[in-house]
Amino acid sequence: MNKKGADFLTKKTLPSEVFIPEDWNEEQLMLKEMIHDFLKKEIHTLPEELDASKDLDYISGLLDKSAQLGLCGLAIEEKYGGTDLDFNTGLLFTEAMAPGFSFATTIGAHVSIGSLPIVYYGNDEQKKKYLPKIATAEYKAAYALTEPGAGSDANSGKTKATFSNDRKYYLLNGQKMWITNAGFAHIFIVFAKIEDDKDLSAFIVEKTFGGITLGDEEKKLGIKGSSTRQVFFNECPVPLENLLGKRQEGFKIALNILNSGRIKLAAGSIGGIKFALNKSITYSSERIQFDKSINKFSAIQHKIGEMVRLIFASESAIYRTGKNIDDKEKELENQNLPKNETKLKALREFAIECAILKVYSTEALSYGVDETLQIYGGMGYSTEAGVEMGYRDARITRIYEGTNEINRMLSFAELMKRAFKSKEINLQKAGRSIPKIVFKRSLPFQKLTTYKIIENFKMLFLILTSYTGKAFGMKLADEQEIVMDLADIMGEAYIAESVYLRIEKLKEKNVSQSEIELKESVLNLQLYVANQKIIQKANIIIDSLPNTKNRSLRFIVKRLTPQLAINPTETRRNIAKHMIENGEYTW
Numbered sequence: 090m091n092k093k094g095a096d097f098l099t100k101k102t103l104p105s106e107v108f109i110p111e112d113w114n115e116e117q118l119m120l121k122e123m124i125h126d127f128l129k130k131e132i133h134t135l136p137e138e139l140d141a142s143k144d145l146d147y148i149s150g151l152l153d154k155s156a157q158l159g160l161c162g163l164a165i166e167e168k169y170g171g172t173d174l175d176f177n178t179g180l181l182f183t184e185a186m187a188p189g190f191s192f193a194t195t196i197g198a199h200v201s202i203g204s205l206p207i208v209y210y211g212n213d214e215q216k217k218k219y220l221p222k223i224a225t226a227e228y229k230a231a232y233a234l235t236e237p238g239a240g241s242d243a244n245s246g247k248t249k250a251t252f253s254n255d256r257k258y259y260l261l262n263g264q265k266m267w268i269t270n271a272g273f274a275h276i277f278i279v280f281a282k283i284e285d286d287k288d289l290s291a292f293i294v295e296k297t298f299g300g301i302t303l304g305d306e307e308k309k310l311g312i313k314g315s316s317t318r319q320v321f322f323n324e325c326p327v328p329l330e331n332l333l334g335k336r337q338e339g340f341k342i343a344l345n346i347l348n349s350g351r352i353k354l355a356a357g358s359i360g361g362i363k364f365a366l367n368k369s370i371t372y373s374s375e376r377i378q379f380d381k382s383i384n385k386f387s388a389i390q391h392k393i394g395e396m397v398r399l400i401f402a403s404e405s406a407i408y409r410t411g412k413n414i415d416d417k418e419k420e421l422e423n424q425n426l427p428k429n430e431t432k433l434k435a436l437r438e439f440a441i442e443c444a445i446l447k448v449y450s451t452e453a454l455s456y457g458v459d460e461t462l463q464i465y466g467g468m469g470y471s472t473e474a475g476v477e478m479g480y481r482d483a484r485i486t487r488i489y490e491g492t493n494e495i496n497r498m499l500s501f502a503e504l505m506k507r508a509f510k511s512k513e514i515n516l517q518k519a520g521r522s523i524p525k526i527v528f529k530r531s532l533p534f535q536k537l538t539t540y541k542i543i544e545n546f547k548m549l550f551l552i553l554t555s556y557t558g559k560a561f562g563m564k565l566a567d568e569q570e571i572v573m574d575l576a577d578i579m580g581e582a583y584i585a586e587s588v589y590l591r592i593e594k595l596k597e598k599n600v601s602q603s604e605i606e607l608k609e610s611v612l613n614l615q616l617y618v619a620n621q622k623i624i625q626k627a628n629i630i631i632d633s634l635p636n637t638k639n640r641s642l643r644f645i646v647k648r649l650t651p652q653l654a655i656n657p658t659e660t661r662r663n664i665a666k667h668m669i670e671n672g673e674y675t676w
């Protein structure tokens with residue numbers, strides 16, 4: 090079946106159509122294991138946190154060692170020296186790398202934003218010249234989009250490319266900021282405007298071209314072991330053939346690369362929270378207070394259970410989306426589109442899901458590292474235990490690859506674009522059938538099937554979107570708090586559905602009844618929490634509408650989100666106890 094981005098809002102997905110983490114094959118799990126072994130040996134044995142202002146050689150050497158294991162060419166086609174793994178396995182790679190602390194950012198920038206622009210947009214000459222060296226890490230890569238005056242508003246950058254007198258070169262002038270890997274990068278993907286163009290173009294710039302100077306290492310809150318610097322271009326000569334893609338295509342390139350970066354960051358966040366959870370489980374079993382291990386206290390179990398729920402929910406949706414991207418790529422390949430285009434179009438198709446996942450998973454990570462520090466108590470505040478580093482490192486994930494505010498607004502704006510400009514999604518049709526459906530769905534919550542509960546979430550999102558659209562018209566985009574709440578409701582619906590589909594698919598597999606029951610209890614908890622959040626956000630939206638006579642809307646919210654008959658406290662404790670007994674996150 091052909092899948093389309095955001096069609097989860099209006100269409101039913103069958104469990105057999107989704108990928109679930111229980112589907113990973115032996116080879117994929119071995120890759121994960123191999124990465125964990127590498128990190129244990131090269132990073133977890135280090136006496137201190139890496140610091141880019143002192144350890145630059147060691148950090149860039151880690152990239153060389155990763156390349157020797159084949160880890161720097163996973164997204165690169167075989168003919169250019171890589172292994173060309175599918176997108177979903179690439180996400181697993183990112184998850185596995187997360188316990189490498191700030192090195193996860195270093196290698197992420199190299200294999201993702203620093204090199205994918207060439208993989209996706211390079212011509213054959215450019216690929217031949219650069220990709221084999223990126224795969225062996227002989228060339229280390231960086232991505233230079235942000236400027237002091239152009240962050241979220243990336244297309245407003247001032248870096249300029251003018252033609253040299255002999256018109257053989259572009260001369261780059263300008264300043265980039267916050268550039269990961271800048272301290273040792275050999276090539277930079279630089280975004281700049283040619284002459285007086287309105288939109289950015291992208292260039293492959295070698296450090297040796299000249300006219301490039303670097304600022305000092307930034308002193309940062311976290312990810313201190315990743316190099317972050319300003320990069321200055323002063324009459325830097327870039328050969329004409331190093332224009333990447335077409336002139337003024339740079340902004341599109343930047344956005345498409347960020348789509349992929351967003352879901353990768355989500356996968357990395359899952360790796361981070363799993364690592365934090367496992368540390369929490371170990372520490373809480375060893376730490377004795379009031380003559381008991383602190384993991385016997387239900388306040389601690391709450392935190393552990395909540396982390397498990399967030400991991401389970403995020404990973405269900407992340408790998409479902411990753412596989413959808415792979416499937417879309419294959420579908421487009423069958424239409425004989427060039428390989429570059431199929432990858433890009435497939436990613437573009439799921440831009441809404443990528444933005445949802447970036448927000449959900451990075452905020453899950455924030456919860457996980459914060460509560461891990463809390464479980465460690467005073468020890469968590471000390472550098473000795475290493476968990477304060479995770480707390481600091483995680484904070485950046487809500488800022489880069491587009492801040493979470495920008496991603497929330499982007500997911501909703503993209504949906505509106507597809508619904509009203511390109512008419513790819515028929516939200517209006519879904520909206521027209523609302524009153525009848527709402528009336529029908531007046532059963533108490535506990536009598537609804539799980540799938541109906543999720544359908545109700547989607548329905549409520551569509552109704553609220555329709556009301557707010559009518560209330561604010563084109564000015565809805567200015568009501569950012571409302572847009573962000575709508576984006577969150579849409580996100581909760583997608584995540585809840587992904588968990589549901591995972592359980593349903595699992596029932597068809599050869600797994601024990603006890604495993605199904607426990608995982609089903611995570612689904613129930615997920616629905617309970619999502620329901621509470623959705624009620625709260627829906628009511629805030631209603632109270633913010635200009636028309637105060639919104640009784641019918643309140644009635645609809647009540648109808649679609651009645652109480653769910655589960656005991657969240659007991660459920661969460663049981664989930665936590667299972668992981669505590671096993672000593673780690675076992676799923």
Ligand SMILES: Cc1cc2nc3c(=O)[nH]c(=O)nc-3n(C[C@H](O)[C@H](O)[C@H](O)COP(=O)(O)OP(=O)(O)OC[C@H]3O[C@@H](n4cnc5c(N)ncnc54)[C@H](O)[C@@H]3O)c2cc1C
Pocket residue numbers: 198232233234235239240241242266267268269270309312317485488489490491492493494495569
């Ligand atoms: C450690 C680190 C590494 C990085 N690595 C790279 C890299 O390798 N390459 C690269 O190009 N960049 C990199 N960045 C830059 C990063 O992508 C930007 O910091 C990020 O996009 C946000 O831009 P900004 O910092 O200018 O914040 P701003 O855009 O100034 O945003 C500040 C605040 O305003 C909010 N805001 C902005 N616009 C709006 C709006 N329209 N509506 C509502 N709220 C808004 C934001 O959400 C945020 O809360 C890195 C940054 C850091 C800190």
